[in-house]
Amino acid sequence: GESVGLHLPTLSVQEGDNSIINCAYSNSASDYFIWYKQESGKGPQFIIDIRSNMDKRQGQRVTVLLNKTVKHLSLQIAATQPGDSAVYFCAESHLGTDKLIFGTGTRLQVFP
């Protein structure tokens, strides 16, 4: 069946360092991926997305990398700040389905 999962449940980084959050997916038909940030008591907040015809996409302080060969994507956060502390989810969908499926999530903890 479909599954989207993460390698690390918790990531601790020092303020100012770069963070890398990973996600593996199993559905080779997936062609659209989103990273969400969820703070405690709030709904998921869109960070950045990428389509399968791209390998890399950059936003403000964030970069998403997609490796379709090994079905892996990552979220890189530059100069991590305390406000980045949250749970990060990857989600995937593909044309032909109305589903947006979430991975298991990684908690990012930023310490001074």
Add this chain to the structure above:
Amino acid sequence: DTEVTQTPKHLVMGMTNKKSLKCEQHMGHRAMYWYKQKAKKPPELMFVYSYEKLSINESVPSRFSPECPNSSLLNLHLHALQPEDSALYLCASSLKTAGTEAFFGQGTRLTVV
């Protein structure tokens, strides 16, 4: 306006009660979703509406009944729930399904007693 608004924010209901969760968006999105999220878990898809028609029901028990009265509104009617149904219920919308950015509301924290 890039908001998805959910009401109420918190709800406590008994197992014999009937209640409804509401979701509203004014972004012109034609796809709307209900998700259920338990603590420390990812959101789990429940229902998808596409152009006001139910397109996906992820084998959700009939005690959960979705409704999409128009393109801006999405309801989730609750009846005879169980304590294990206690969770954060999230609504989302996107311009269209599959391959477009989905925006989430803040959720309704539901407690069944």
